[in-house]
Amino acid sequence: MALSSPANALVAFRSINKSFGSTQALVDLSLQGSAGSVHAITGENGAGKSTLMNLLAGVHQPDSGEISVRGQALRLESPAQAQNAGVSTIFQELTILPNLTVAENLFLGREPHRTGIIDRSLMRRRAEQALELVKCRVDVNAYCQALSVAEQQLIEIAKGLMADADIFILDEPTAALNGPEVDTLGELIHSLKTAGKLIFYISHRLEEIFRFSEAVSVLKDGRLVGTFETHELTQDELISLMVGRPLGQLFPPRNPHPSYLGCALEVSELVTSEPEHAVSFRINRGEIVGFAGLQGQGQREIIRAVAGVGPHVGGRVKKRGPGDALQNVDLSIVAVARSGIGFIPEDRKSEGLYLSLSIEQNVALGMLRQLAMWRRAHVRKSGIDDLLLRMRVRANDQGQLVSSLSGGNQQKVMLGRWLASGVDVLLVEEPTRGVDVGAKSEIYALLREFANSGGAVLIVSSELTEILGLCDRILVVRDGEITAELDGVGTSEEEIMRYALAGSTADARKEL
Amino acid sequence: MARLLLSVPIAYAGTAVLLAFAYVARPALVSPVLLLLIVRQAAPLAIAVLGQSLCMRVLSLDLSIGGVILAVSYILTSGILRLPEPLLLLICVLFGAAVGAVNAFFITRIKASSVIVTLATALILSGVVFSLSQLRAPGEAPAILRYIGQTRIGIVPISPLFWLAIFLPVALFLRMSVFGRYVDAIGANPRAALISGIPYVRIVTIAHILSSILAVFSGFVLVGFVGAGSLDIGRDLPLTSLVAVILGGVTFGSGKGGSLGPAVAAFMLTFSFNLLTSLGVGEPGKLMLQGAIIALAATRRSPD
Numbered sequence: 001m002a003l004s005s006p007a008n009a010l011v012a013f014r015s016i017n018k019s020f021g022s023t024q025a026l027v028d029l030s031l032q033g034s035a036g037s038v039h040a041i042t043g044e045n046g047a048g049k050s051t052l053m054n055l056l057a058g059v060h061q062p063d064s065g066e067i068s069v070r071g072q073a074l075r076l077e078s079p080a081q082a083q084n085a086g087v088s089t090i091f092q093e094l095t096i097l098p099n100l101t102v103a104e105n106l107f108l109g110r111e112p113h114r115t116g117i118i119d120r121s122l123m124r125r126r127a128e129q130a131l132e133l134v135k136c137r138v139d140v141n142a143y144c145q146a147l148s149v150a151e152q153q154l155i156e157i158a159k160g161l162m163a164d165a166d167i168f169i170l171d172e173p174t175a176a177l178n179g180p181e182v183d184t185l186g187e188l189i190h191s192l193k194t195a196g197k198l199i200f201y202i203s204h205r206l207e208e209i210f211r212f213s214e215a216v217s218v219l220k221d222g223r224l225v226g227t228f229e230t231h232e233l234t235q236d237e238l239i240s241l242m243v244g245r246p247l248g249q250l251f252p253p254r255n256p257h258p259s260y261l262g263c264a265l266e267v268s269e270l271v272t273s274e275p276e277h278a279v280s281f282r283i284n285r286g287e288i289v290g291f292a293g294l295q296g297q298g299q300r301e302i303i304r305a306v307a308g309v310g311p312h313v314g315g316r317v318k319k320r321g322p323g324d325a326l327q328n329v330d331l332s333i334v335a336v337a338r339s340g341i342g343f344i345p346e347d348r349k350s351e352g353l354y355l356s357l358s359i360e361q362n363v364a365l366g367m368l369r370q371l372a373m374w375r376r377a378h379v380r381k382s383g384i385d386d387l388l389l390r391m392r393v394r395a396n397d398q399g400q401l402v403s404s405l406s407g408g409n410q411q412k413v414m415l416g417r418w419l420a421s422g423v424d425v426l427l428v429e430e431p432t433r434g435v436d437v438g439a440k441s442e443i444y445a446l447l448r449e450f451a452n453s454g455g456a457v458l459i460v461s462s463e464l465t466e467i468l469g470l471c472d473r474i475l476v477v478r479d480g481e482i483t484a485e486l487d488g489v490g491t492s493e494e495e496i497m498r499y500a501l502a503g504s505t506a507d508a509r510k511e512l
Numbered sequence: 513m514a515r516l517l518l519s520v521p522i523a524y525a526g527t528a529v530l531l532a533f534a535y536v537a538r539p540a541l542v543s544p545v546l547l548l549l550i551v552r553q554a555a556p557l558a559i560a561v562l563g564q565s566l567c568m569r570v571l572s573l574d575l576s577i578g579g580v581i582l583a584v585s586y587i588l589t590s591g592i593l594r595l596p597e598p599l600l601l602l603i604c605v606l607f608g609a610a611v612g613a614v615n616a617f618f619i620t621r622i623k624a625s626s627v628i629v630t631l632a633t634a635l636i637l638s639g640v641v642f643s644l645s646q647l648r649a650p651g652e653a654p655a656i657l658r659y660i661g662q663t664r665i666g667i668v669p670i671s672p673l674f675w676l677a678i679f680l681p682v683a684l685f686l687r688m689s690v691f692g693r694y695v696d697a698i699g700a701n702p703r704a705a706l707i708s709g710i711p712y713v714r715i716v717t718i719a720h721i722l723s724s725i726l727a728v729f730s731g732f733v734l735v736g737f738v739g740a741g742s743l744d745i746g747r748d749l750p751l752t753s754l755v756a757v758i759l760g761g762v763t764f765g766s767g768k769g770g771s772l773g774p775a776v777a778a779f780m781l782t783f784s785f786n787l788l789t790s791l792g793v794g795e796p797g798k799l800m801l802q803g804a805i806i807a808l809a810a811t812r813r814s815p816d
Binding site (some may be wrong): 066305308309334335336337338343345350351352353354355356357361364365368369371372373374375376377417 | 552591675685689690691692693694696697700701703704706707709710711714715768
């Protein structure tokens with residue numbers, strides 16, 4: 001294939017390996033991009049797309065392997081070095097400083113100056129030209145904190161495009177943009193391409209990949225599935241390349257008839273923030289339900305609102321109380337926990353665990369949940385030992401500090417605190433984030449055991465395999481709305497992705 | 513083992529070193545009579561420190577102690593309220609609880625900095641007392657407090673016993689109760705405590721109310737000790753209590769620690785002030801010592 005021949009490659013990655021701690025982010029990855037083309041990089045969340053681009057942008061360095069630009073092997077130690085090598089990056093996270101004006105942000109660190117004094121009028125003129133390019137109509141003297149996310153994103157794009165570079169990295173540039181803005185971006189990308197630049201376009205929006213790119217590389221679990229000419233693929237073929245892997249014995253068997261045990265949690269017309277849609281759903285006892293969808297589609301906001309941790313503007317949550325009757329739950333954190341709903345956050349270090357306390361202290365806090373504050377905190381040592389044994393927590397003794405445990409064992413301690421607390425509904429964000437495969441299957445087994453003993457579990461996960469292997473029922477969330485309810489056994493990654501991306505072309509237009 | 517040693521409050525070793533030093537340099541200071549006098553002198557600080565340590569364990573701070581004590585002194589000695597003594601004491605306790613509740617309200621609900629809020633409270637209270645005392649100057653202390661502050665049983669002064677009567681139940685409660693566990697949790701990770709449904713607002717509110725009430729008790733002993741009201745009373749306590757809590761093993765920003773360490777530190781500080789005075793560097797030495805300890809505490813992180 002012409003597009004991958006090394007002769008005209010502007011950028012070449014050769015046998016790149018990169019790991020973060022115990023997680024292998026990129027495995028023996030080789031890839032080439034040629035001048036005058038748009039090269040899309042796609043894959044599921046966590047496939048390694050952003051990591052790969054961060055290597056080229058100088059943010060991270062590869063553990064082994066080589067990156068060459070214009071046939072020359074380079075070691076990019078910092079973003080500044082990457083910029084000098086002609087790489088301009090438009091990052092996924094906004095890097096706009098809110099307390100500076102638009103013009104100041106655009107020229108941050110390279111302000112035009114005359115004899116050491118910033119030439120403000122020149123800076124403003126050039127800023128206006130840059131904004132004209134992206135058709136963004138904001139005052140260059142406005143402070144960026146007053147701008148919408150879309151406007152900030154356009155400024156970010158303008159800033160990246162202003163750079164004198166040959167290689168442009170656009171990491172999910174359209175997340176906050178509407179249709180016409182995406183069209184403008186498309187025109188800009190086209191003009192860069194005709195000027196002989198190489199554009200790496202990272203996205204999991206299939207629509208844009210097919211509109212903008214000549215070549216598409218698909219990543220999966222840090223490995224390259226392949227590089228293809230975009231026009232040779234259909235949308236369905238691309239989806240199968242992105243997903244589709246055999247699911248081993250990672251997951252415990254499901255509950256055949258969870259609905260017989262009755263409803264555990266009923267959420268009606270919940271609205272998390274003003275423009276979002278209202279969502280309604282219920283979870284039965286004995287059931288594990290999962291929210292699937294692309295990142296940032298509102299799953300997290302929904303589960304956090306139910307937990308009382310995030311904001312909600314309307315709606316009602318009812319939970320099974322004594323005698324099987326559904327009772328209203330006041331959506332404040334303390335009241336939610338008291339009603340018997342446990343919330344396990346994604347970020348265990350900052351939001352979940354007491355790292356400087358012992359395992360015993362962490363777990364005991366769960367066991368004491370139902371006691372009044374002035375009561376004696378009596379916790380049986382053997383009770384905690386039993387729990388740790390059952391959960392297979394690898395620790396010397398229960399006095400060990402949680403900070404000294406591995407990620408998987410920390411995750412188990414956090415889960416164990418809630419399992420020991422006697423709640424019957426668990427809301428779990430990313431149940432196995434940063435956890436090795438062995439601990440993963442043990443955590444899945446514990447969640448299933450909790451469900452089998454009459455509990456109800458709602459999980460949010462960005463790992464489709466996890467949702468598919470663990471959940472009895474899958475709710476696909478897109479744009480703050482539940483777009484599909486699928487049976488965990490009968491569905492496939494392709495089907496979920498279809499609802500999570502764009503179900504129909506009409507929906508696709510609306511999304512863009 | 514190293515961690516265990518590091519987590520022992522500095523106050524224990526510090527007290528031993530100071531006593532040994534005094535035994536060599538100023539043997540008179542370590543005679544039983546003088547030691548008991550120093551213990552008596554340390555009682556108000558030790559009581560205030562108990563509240564301060566609780567606040568710091570929930571990552572807050574109480575600088576309003578001095579203002580509360582000043583107000584208590586004025587209420588008790590100015591004769592502005594012509595009421596029976598027990599009622600007067602009760603009013604002081606209620607007043608302390610109210611101050612603590614106001615502090616806690618601004619800290620937990622308005623999310624203001626505890627340093628600023630409690631400092632402001634102290635300033636406002638001092639200002640009010642100063643302006644009122646132009647009308648009616650402070651007078652003699654109630655008899656019951658003079659008894660607590662000045663009497664001794666045999667050679668044992670009553671004020672340390674008064675401290676013990678407060679310290680034991682509070683320390684035991686913090687050590688044994690669910691409340692104490694919650695305090696540790698908030699100190700270790702306030703965000704996690706909040707998210708897991710621990711009643712964060714209530715815990716911090718109780719800590720501040722308790723701290724202000726303990727400041728009132730500290731004021732009782734001080735007023736009784738002096739025998740009369742004063743506009744200088746309790747001025748050093750906010751800072752000294754802070755120093756004692758730090759020496760007692762409660763670190764800034766990690767909230768770890770118990771109740772005994774700060775109590776020992778209160779004695780250690782009082783003893784060191786006496787030692788400095790006997791060495792001829794009274795007030796200046798005291799200020800330098802306190803400053804050095806606070807600076808040290810701000811740079812020192814918890815052992816893990």
